[in-house]
Amino acid sequence: MAEALAKSDLLTKEQHAPAKAGLIFPRPTAKTGLVSWLTTVDHKRIGVLYATFAIFFFLVGGVEALLIRTQLLVPNNHFLGAHTYGEMFTMHGTTMIFLAVMPLNAAFFNLLVPLQIGARDVAFPRLNAFSLWVFAAGAIILNIGWLLPSGAPAAGWFGYAPLTSKLFTPDMSADLWTLGLQVLGVSSIAASLNFIVTIINMRAPGLTMMRLPVFTWMALFTSFLLVLAMPAIAIALVEVMFDRHFGTHFFEVSGGGQPILWQHLFWVFGHPEVYILILPPMGYISEILPTFSRKPLFGYPIVVFSGATIGFIGFGVWSHHMFTTGLGAVATAAFSLATMAIAVPTGVKIFNWIGTLWGGHLQMRTPMLFSLGFIWMFMLGGFSGIMHSAAPADAQQQDTYFIIAHFHYVLIGGATFALLAAIHFWFPKFFGRLVDETWGKISFWIIFAGFNGTFFPMHFLGLNGMPRRTWTYDAGMGWDGLNKFCTISAYVLGLGICIYFGTIIWSYFKGKKVGNDPWDGRTLEWSIPSPPPEYNFAAIPKVHARDAWWYEKHHQEEIRKEKAEAIAAESAHGGIHMPDASWFPLVAGVGMLVGGLGFAADHMPVAIGGLIVTFLGIYLWSLEGPGGYHIHLDKDGNATEDHSH
Amino acid sequence: MRLSALFRRLPRRWPAVLTAAALPLLTGALWQLDGPQSTFGAENSPLGPVAQRQLTLFYYTLVVTTVLFVLVGAVLAYATIKFKARNADDEHAEPPEQGHGNPFVELGLTIGSIICLVIIAVPTLSAIWYTYDVPGADTPAKLEEMVKAGKAYEITATGYQWWFKFQYPSERAFATATADARTGKRPEAEFVTANELVIPVGKPVHINLRTDDVIHSFWVPKLAGKVDMIPNRANHLWLQADVPGYYYGQCAEYCGDSHSVMKFRVIALEQKDFDTWLAKQKEPARAAAPIAPANTAPRAAAPLALRNPDDGKKSVPLAGTGDPVVEFKKWQDRQAPAAEDAAKLALISAGRRLFNDNKCSACHTVRGQEGVGVTAPDLTHIGSRSTIAAGLLENDEAHLHDWLADPDHWKPANKMFHGIGRTGKISMPGYIKPDDNGDPMMKDGQPVRNISLSDADVAALTAYLQSLK
Structure with a gap:
């Protein structure tokens, strides 16, 4: 280890390029205040910002959902207009997927991946900040329609051509949607490349791939899925943009365009997207269940391998979203079978989670309740998913409330329950305080009851023939009672979510203070103080086993010696190297925002101006050099910074 | 803190919890899946x-x-109940065996x-x-x-x-x-x-x-x-x-x-x-009364009396009872024309003229009569159908009246009201006039009307359309 450090170029002082003089923005050195947050490259701060934005949009999407449910409270309701209703379900879907669940997962990638692999930051800290600000730009572009005369996008989160064409959506709402998603795609791809490089290259010594925590594995698979799936929708969005602005005929029916092409491109992205949403939650669950069962994950290699299998088969099942588009019997059969096949690795994960519980000492903390809730709800969602793989039966269920029930079981009962478990579980790590257990449990039971009350009856609404995206329905259809029940339950679910986040906010100020390892954790993030110092690890850990921190706790003597050696070696070579903050990721992100809005409004000078700002930001960012400074730790762990180069 | 004590006990009551989870399952049984x-x-x-x-x-x-x-x-339920830590001693006991799984399982x-x-x-x-x-x-x-x-x-x-x-x-x-004089067909x-x-x-x-x-x-x-x-x-x-x-x-x-x-x-x-149905439908539209001569007298401008669907009638079905048997019977009854007295015939005749004057025929076809349009539903035998506005409203006088008086309320953005063609120029204006962008032309916060129908006009049009059986 010491030898490896000595050889590392990155740690020798002479190699640092001096910061260039004459740049518009010199490297900021603020550690507190607004500027420090705007220019931060610290993965933990970026993670917190991602989480804050994501939770904000999660609540916005939730309000949209409650408005939708209010409109459906009684038959023939005119609480919302038909167009407003279209905006609501379009933005509810788009927001929850792209602006809530994805960035919340990204927040946890940021917060946890470097800590779990024993690294001091991600591979490209400024690129990480860039991903964050570009995400914010995309979120603003998507939502700004609410404030404009065009209104918010209203062609559905799936944006099927030719409804998005100039002929059927003449205003700029469709442009805001295409540009917003396009910009979010840039953010996702940049972040994914960053995490792939980080996970593969920056693992601590001894942390072989088959010792990686399962969450980090899932982050890796998700990143690969994003890098491979995002280009499909990027191309499709470019085609829509060209059709709308430059008169091309990709989907333009009068010019011989093929609207079905959009569906293929969209779902080649859209189905892996489902796994992009659900694989990280499977990762949280695979960390939380072993911790509160006090034993390792059952069948670790199988869980990892089934994650890879899901990611792989996930690219071969997209047309099960299109069983009703007249694929022909052979293609329908092929996608039916592939869809059944993907249920096997998913089922295997559930068996392994149950195997993890088996023989453990289960501690029923709030994250454990959410995790067990996840298994139950995800099972229900998974089984209704298997039912859809039978294509002829799906021909009846497709685009009905049965489907809505199915995917909310996967995305709320699955992904969201896991995210709520994860927030509760890792909150003490990053804020040094426990989330209140009593109110956490109360919120769990209210959410659990509200969620099931909202979505379970939707199975029956679907079987009773209620189609999706229904602005209003007639009284004679037999749907009144269940809709009323669903709406009231949705308010209960909303109440539970309010209690949950209210508890989180209360705990931020008043929660019980805890040390580094409140749950008797198993992975490396629990080995360092809460909240972690900016350099994460005083000594880069050496990993001897899966569940590295569990091993350390049971081999303390050996580890203490190792750590002392590592610290000595590192300080002999200049101390802990830290990256400098930078303005340019933010500048590039602002450029994306201006450019995106310019394109959407068909205002070329602004559009090109925005692009120039983006490129200028990236160019100057490459000019300012890697920068960096050193932190020296004394015997008591007090840090001093050394900004000399 | 009594509440917290309750919640501490709650996880120990798994049977009760499972019952709670099963409640939504029961909700399905409470409603029969017998909708249309x-x-x-x-x-x-x-x-x-x-x-x-x-x-x-x-x-x-x-x-x-x-x-x-x-x-x-x-x-899962068994494992959760069986292996749950039951007290503080359980929680602080030595961790169980750190097994990593079983390939055969x-x-x-x-x-x-x-x-x-x-x-x-x-x-x-x-x-x-x-x-x-x-x-x-x-x-x-x-x-x-x-x-x-x-x-x-x-x-x-x-x-x-x-x-x-x-x-x-x-x-x-x-x-x-009638047969063509030249061909005899x-x-x-x-x-x-x-x-x-x-x-x-x-x-x-x-x-x-x-x-x-x-x-x-x-x-x-x-x-x-x-x-x-x-x-x-x-x-x-x-x-x-x-x-x-x-x-x-x-x-x-x-x-x-x-x-x-x-x-x-x-x-x-x-x-x-x-x-039988085919033979009847193949015939051109039934002409109950000839088209009325142009009425030069100023038309009565009675305000439109629109039934407000949000006004305490939320639970009233718009399109019949929802019972297939009842609706089938009603459909069969609709096939025969109703008796029409002289006043009704005059109304039908006036309606037929309004249908022409307002260029309804540009989009709708009434085969054998005036219409030639193909961009809107064929109305040749509209009177024999059980619903109007694409299955939305029951085909009776009240609903037809409501529909003609304010189509945008029932079917937002529909072409009869907004016209056909949205970008650039409207190729066929509907009830309202478009501006250059194809958006409704606005004046004093209200769209400018292209077609203005009085209550009496709507009644006449309703009578005409109802007579087309």
Whole structure:
């Protein structure tokens, strides 16, 4: 280890390029205040910002959902207009997927991946900040329609051509949607490349791939899925943009365009997207269940391998979203079978989670309740998913409330329950305080009851023939009672979510203070103080086993010696190297925002101006050099910074 | 802190908790799945063979997944209860054995799940081929042969924003009531209806699915699952009704603002009744009264009396009772013209003139009379249909009046109100005048009217349309 450090170029002082003089923005050195947050490259701060934005949009999407449910409270309701209703379900879907669940997962990638692999930051800290600000730009572009005369996008989160064409959506709402998603795609791809490089290259010594925590594995698979799936929708969005602005005929029916092409491109992205949403939650669950069962994950290699299998088969099942588009019997059969096949690795994960519980000492903390809730709800969602793989039966269920029930079981009962478990579980790590257990449990039971009350009856609404995206329905259809029940339950679910986040906010100020390892954790993030110092690890850990921190706790003597050696070696070579903050990721992100809005409004000078700002930001960012400074730790762990180069 | 004590006890009461989780399951049992669009059969509206096959497959998947759910759920519940730490000592006990899994258990469970999937896969594959097209009609030529031999029937359904057009390729209608003097034959026209598809029972019906604008989806739950109508793509489905009856259908793919009110009906008749219906529908529109001479007197400008649907009548169905048997009876009763006295005839005549004066005929066809339009539903026999506005409202005087008075309220963004063509120039203006961008031209916060109808006008138009049986 010491030898490896000595050889590392990155740690020798002479190699640092001096910061260039004459740049518009010199490297900021603020550690507190607004500027420090705007220019931060610290993965933990970026993670917190991602989480804050994501939770904000999660609540916005939730309000949209409650408005939708209010409109459906009684038959023939005119609480919302038909167009407003279209905006609501379009933005509810788009927001929850792209602006809530994805960035919340990204927040946890940021917060946890470097800590779990024993690294001091991600591979490209400024690129990480860039991903964050570009995400914010995309979120603003998507939502700004609410404030404009065009209104918010209203062609559905799936944006099927030719409804998005100039002929059927003449205003700029469709442009805001295409540009917003396009910009979010840039953010996702940049972040994914960053995490792939980080996970593969920056693992601590001894942390072989088959010792990686399962969450980090899932982050890796998700990143690969994003890098491979995002280009499909990027191309499709470019085609829509060209059709709308430059008169091309990709989907333009009068010019011989093929609207079905959009569906293929969209779902080649859209189905892996489902796994992009659900694989990280499977990762949280695979960390939380072993911790509160006090034993390792059952069948670790199988869980990892089934994650890879899901990611792989996930690219071969997209047309099960299109069983009703007249694929022909052979293609329908092929996608039916592939869809059944993907249920096997998913089922295997559930068996392994149950195997993890088996023989453990289960501690029923709030994250454990959410995790067990996840298994139950995800099972229900998974089984209704298997039912859809039978294509002829799906021909009846497709685009009905049965489907809505199915995917909310996967995305709320699955992904969201896991995210709520994860927030509760890792909150003490990053804020040094426990989330209140009593109110956490109360919120769990209210959410659990509200969620099931909202979505379970939707199975029956679907079987009773209620189609999706229904602005209003007639009284004679037999749907009144269940809709009323669903709406009231949705308010209960909303109440539970309010209690949950209210508890989180209360705990931020008043929660019980805890040390580094409140749950008797198993992975490396629990080995360092809460909240972690900016350099994460005083000594880069050496990993001897899966569940590295569990091993350390049971081999303390050996580890203490190792750590002392590592610290000595590192300080002999200049101390802990830290990256400098930078303005340019933010500048590039602002450029994306201006450019995106310019394109959407068909205002070329602004559009090109925005692009120039983006490129200028990236160019100057490459000019300012890697920068960096050193932190020296004394015997008591007090840090001093050394900004000399 | 009594509440916290309660919640500390709660996780120990798993049976109670499981019951709570099962409550939503029970909610399903409280409501019967007997709506007019239920995918389950009911005594008063049994399923067609395609829908029946789909339902059988649904039950297959339901049984297999329920058995799996119960098995896995039982193990999960058992593990949760059995291995739960029961007290502080349990929580602080030495950790259990740090086992990493058992490959034989994994392999067994994986193979087990694959077997379960095969149980679903076999009937799925056979149903895919069965539901794909009319049995025996593997190629277009074979289908044509079957249609010619009377073993199958063919329909072309086209989706429009927001209504359905139905063409009968093997039938021809009469364009006029009388024979052409020169040829001695009655000129023919295409046979087209809208929003109510009438088919013969006991015969497979092959339906070609087309669209005029965006993607729609053709779905009659009791007869067959949906297939989309996609631009530049020739889709089809087949269905069959084994008993005469009245079946509900709806567009199932989001197609714009009024997607949720884009509905239709399928009416299945015995072959004999179907032939009678065909013969009657092939005739041009019934002329109850000649067109009225232009009335030069100023028209009464009585304000429109619109029934407010949000006004305490929320639970009143807009399109009939929702009971297929009742609706079928009503549909049959509608086929014969009602008695019309002199006053009514005058009203019908005035309505016919208004229909012309307001250029309704530019978009609508009333075969044998004035209309030639093809961009809106054919109204030749509108009076004999049970619904108007694409299955949205019951076809009675009150609803027809409401619909004509304020179509945008019932079907937001509809073309009758807003005109056809939205970018650049409106090619056919509707009730309101468009501006240069195709948006409604506004004055004092109100759209400028292109067509202004008084209450009396609407009454006359209603009488005219009702007379077209």
